[in-house]
Amino acid sequence: MGYVFNFPDIGEGLEEGIIAEWYVKIGSEVETGDPLVKMETDKVVTDIPSPRTGIVTKTYGKVGEVIEVGSPLVEINIAGEEEVKQEEVLEEEGAGVVGVIEVAGKDDVMPVSDEVVTSTKKVEESGRRKVLATPVARALAKDLEVDITLIAGTGPGGRVMKDDIRNFQSNMNGKQTDSNSKALSIEVSKDLDELGEVEVVQMSQVRKTIARNMIHSKQNAAHMSLFDEAEVSELVALRDKIKGKYQEQGVKISYLHFLLKAIALTLKKFPSLNSVMNMDEGTITLKKYYNLGLAVDAPQGLVVPVLKNVDQLSIVQISQQSNDIARRAREGKLSMNDLKGGTFSVTNFGSIGGRFAVPVINYPQAAILGAGKIYKKPVVKNNVVLPGVVMPLSISVDHRIVDGGEVTRFMNDIIEYLENPYLLLVE
Amino acid sequence: MRLNLTPYDLPDRKLMNREEDDFLIWQPSKDKIVLGQSNQLEQSVNFEEVYTDHIPVYKRPSGGHTVLLTSKTIVISVVVMEDELSKPHAYFDIFNDVVICALKKLGVNGLAKKGISDITIGDRKILGSSIYRSRNKLLYHAVLNVAESPVKIARYILHPTKEPDYRNGRDHEAFVTSLMEQGYQIEIDKIIDQITKELEKQKAG
Numbered sequence: 001m002g003y004v005f006n007f008p009d010i011g012e013g014l015e016e017g018i019i020a021e022w023y024v025k026i027g028s029e030v031e032t033g034d035p036l037v038k039m040e041t042d043k044v045v046t047d048i049p050s051p052r053t054g055i056v057t058k059t060y061g062k063v064g065e066v067i068e069v070g071s072p073l074v075e076i077n078i079a080g081e082e083e084v085k086q087e088e089v090l091e092e093e094g095a096g097v098v099g100v101i102e103v104a105g106k107d108d109v110m111p112v113s114d115e116v117v118t119s120t121k122k123v124e125e126s127g128r129r130k131v132l133a134t135p136v137a138r139a140l141a142k143d144l145e146v147d148i149t150l151i152a153g154t155g156p157g158g159r160v161m162k163d164d165i166r167n168f169q170s171n172m173n174g175k176q177t178d179s180n181s182k183a184l185s186i187e188v189s190k191d192l193d194e195l196g197e198v199e200v201v202q203m204s205q206v207r208k209t210i211a212r213n214m215i216h217s218k219q220n221a222a223h224m225s226l227f228d229e230a231e232v233s234e235l236v237a238l239r240d241k242i243k244g245k246y247q248e249q250g251v252k253i254s255y256l257h258f259l260l261k262a263i264a265l266t267l268k269k270f271p272s273l274n275s276v277m278n279m280d281e282g283t284i285t286l287k288k289y290y291n292l293g294l295a296v297d298a299p300q301g302l303v304v305p306v307l308k309n310v311d312q313l314s315i316v317q318i319s320q321q322s323n324d325i326a327r328r329a330r331e332g333k334l335s336m337n338d339l340k341g342g343t344f345s346v347t348n349f350g351s352i353g354g355r356f357a358v359p360v361i362n363y364p365q366a367a368i369l370g371a372g373k374i375y376k377k378p379v380v381k382n383n384v385v386l387p388g389v390v391m392p393l394s395i396s397v398d399h400r401i402v403d404g405g406e407v408t409r410f411m412n413d414i415i416e417y418l419e420n421p422y423l424l425l426v427e
Numbered sequence: 428m429r430l431n432l433t434p435y436d437l438p439d440r441k442l443m444n445r446e447e448d449d450f451l452i453w454q455p456s457k458d459k460i461v462l463g464q465s466n467q468l469e470q471s472v473n474f475e476e477v478y479t480d481h482i483p484v485y486k487r488p489s490g491g492h493t494v495l496l497t498s499k500t501i502v503i504s505v506v507v508m509e510d511e512l513s514k515p516h517a518y519f520d521i522f523n524d525v526v527i528c529a530l531k532k533l534g535v536n537g538l539a540k541k542g543i544s545d546i547t548i549g550d551r552k553i554l555g556s557s558i559y560r561s562r563n564k565l566l567y568h569a570v571l572n573v574a575e576s577p578v579k580i581a582r583y584i585l586h587p588t589k590e591p592d593y594r595n596g597r598d599h600e601a602f603v604t605s606l607m608e609q610g611y612q613i614e615i616d617k618i619i620d621q622i623t624k625e626l627e628k629q630k631a632g
Contacts (some may be wrong), residue, residue, distance in 0.1 A: 018465050026590040035562060043543045044515045045464045046560040064465070209516060252512060257464070335629050340509075 111262040175245040193414035224399040229390040230418040262417035264290040264310035293342035298331040355392040370394040439504035442600040455496040491557030492587040499574040507568040519544040529621040542591030551604035574607035
């Protein structure tokens with residue numbers, strides 16, 4: 001089967017790149033990961049690896065030509081699969097060489113670009129959507145001054161066609177006529193600045209990175225969340241008993257540190273929650289090491305430094321290392337190694353005050369667990385209502401990898417550890 | 428009048444063949460011009476001045492625009508080897524933060540990251556950086572202007588065909604600055620030492 005590989009967003013948020021060098025030609029045999037082409041964007045030159053194994057049947061563009069992100073780069077005949085289905089390829093009259101074949105795929109809608117020079121305020125405020133469209137349709141949209149990102153395409157894979165542009169324009173003309181009588185209210189709502197004082201601030205690099213990562217996660221993982229509570233009276237008593245002793249040694253032990261240990265031990269029993277899926281290769285990599293990313297609310301924004309091999313650390317060691325890494329995160333002193341190698345993430349929003357949340361997975365990890373604020377509430381023990389202390393827990397998993405029963409059992413085991421914290425001291 | 432590209436044999440050439448994380452910080456001995464990977468000579472340099480002054484012209488493997496290297500600039504080159512490289516902006520952030528951290532320790536204020544990968548004082552650029560990335564190797568290049576005059580840059584380098592938003596069409600004299608022009612008279616060796624220390628910290632993790 002023919003696989004059309006589109007030029008991916010390599011992470012700068014730019015919309016196009018220049019072909020610097022082709023490594024393959026028609027007939028070249030390529031394996032997954034082999035470099036196909038060297039592309040240059042404003043600040044980066046990068047080899048684009050092949051996503052599939054097969055034989056190159058078509059290349060798009062020559063050295064020096066500009067290719068838009070999301071436009072086709074190469075077509076690969078996947079080994080052992082059928083020939084390219086002709087109906088997947090639709091050309092319109094006068095279509096150019098570059099960008100004619102645009103087969104719908106997972107990259108149909110590209111992440112919002114934040115480095116792009118946008119020409120109108122409207123686009124900046126609403127965000128840009130990358131659309132599939134034939135070159136002819138793009139040219140027509142430009143001629144008619146129609147914003148192609150607002151149009152739902154009716155072509156294969158949602159591709160915008162010439163007729164879509166014309167239909168959209170005629171609809172808009174009708175609406176403009178109808179709306180003339182309401183012009184006043186529309187004009188007022190068009191410019192938010194007239195409603196009151198606003199301040200437009202530049203996004204920091206950190207904020208841009210966070211934004212990209214969040215969108216990437218939401219677009220690529222199938223988020224599913226579960227909420228529960230652990231009754232942690234015994235954990236509170238245990239911590240009260242030992243915290244003074246270690247505080248004298250400069251070690252501040254918190255509930256989070258017990259939770260980290262509980263997560264690391266439980267992950268050993270539930271390997272899918274400590275894994276990464278590769279859809280293209282059809283594999284799931286189960287990681288046999290337990291590195292927990294700690295989401296830290298640093299002054300410059302969210303950062304997620306990684307605590308390594310947590311399953312092998314004592315509660316005191318976890319306390320020492322996590323306090324150190326969180327301090328360095330807040331002071332902006334993390335190294336590259338501090339941010340690498342996480343296998344599962346933890347967010348402790350309860351330290352600020354929330355109880356439940358729907359955490360966003362630190363993609364491509366499979367799960368993230370959030371700890372809420374510990375609080376007192378009545379609990380039933382042995383059919384008697386007693387004052388209890390509970391820790392709210394929220395977990396989000398990638399439902400492509402983790403089933404509902406699995407995450408529920410995972411959560412049950414975490415709760416078991418938190419309600420019987422002495423187990424954490426002996427395991 | 429004809430300008431030829433000189434084969435890329437600058438000190439960081441050997442760094443590109445390394446198979447482990449490494450870095451090199453160096454001070455060019457003579458003036459030279461380095462084009463970005465897809466820069467065209469005729470669109471990038473003032474032919475007459477470059478030819479008259481016998482300035483050699485190179486082309487680097489990474490992206491970005493044409494730069495002038497002189498003995499009043501510092502070049503920072505870093506190689507990262509990883510099975511799964513992150514996207515380039517993550518490395519721009521990390522290594523530009525290293526430079527900012529080093530300069531702050533030397534007393535430089537008002538530093539900021541702007542554009543895709545620049546470091547500025549206020550809204551004037553003192554460092555530009557670019558990246559070359561292959562399957563599992565990444566090369567970060569940056570040029571820090573310690574004391575070079577923007578007038579000299581304007582003599583040899585044309586206005587780039589693309590520019591970051593914050594440049595707003597400014598010419599080299601209005602857009603580029605140096606530490607010295609901003610009032611920081613710091614010896615180049617001290618800057619190299621401080622950036623080396625910060626990169627060593629990164630390497631050690």
